[in-house]
Amino acid sequence: MSAESTAIQQAAAEFIRDRHLLGAFLDGLLRDVHVAEDVLQEVWLRLSAEVEQGTHIENQPAWCRGVARNLIRQHWEKQQTARVVAGSEALAAFMERVEQFVRHEGAIRAFVRALQPSLTDAYDVRRQRELHSRTNRALVIGQPRRPRLRRAHPRASAASIAGVEGSGGVEQMRPQS
Numbered sequence: 001m002s003a004e005s006t007a008i009q010q011a012a013a014e015f016i017r018d019r020h021l022l023g024a025f026l027d028g029l030l031r032d033v034h035v036a037e038d039v040l041q042e043v044w045l046r047l048s049a050e051v052e053q054g055t056h057i058e059n060q061p062a063w064c065r066g067v068a069r070n071l072i073r074q075h076w077e078k079q080q081t082a083r084v085v086a087g088s089e090a091l092a093a094f095m096e097r098v099e100q101f102v103r104h105e106g107a108i109r110a111f112v113r114a115l116q117p118s119l120t121d122a123y124d125v126r127r128q129r130e131l132h133s134r135t136n137r138a139l140v141i142g143q144p145r146r147p148r149l150r151r152a153h154p155r156a157s158a159a160s161i162a163g164v165e166g167s168g169g170v171e172q173m174r175p176q177s
Helices: 003-030 033-052 060-103 105-131 134-141
Strands: 149-151 170-172
Touching (some): 003 033, 033 060, 060 105
């Protein structure tokens, strides 16, 4: 066996032995198992490339943690860049809608002016409802006035409630003329 393959085997054995510690370190920083696994694989690839080049690494766990920190920093920078790009794309889409509104502002204003009579009609109906009594509202709408239902007080007798026919429960008041 060559010295290079022996060095790779020793590095692999040490990496496998300390893999769970590095994995826990990555899980704690990233809080995403899949990204942590990707970073762990990338650390192994970089470690094996360094050992193949003949680089002697004194403290392999510390070296692996340093590489992992750099990879995490790169990952976070990529995420931040992606957020900025997504935010700028959303802003660009919003600005496009604003420009569309400005281009079609005249048509939109004409549409709103066309709607105004129906809106004022609805307002007038509401105003009429406020101005007229319940009976007059029923006459304006064209519906017969229904008598109000009234629940008698549980301790009151039918005779003590003036203008009420029947006894107990929901009772109907006499229509007033």
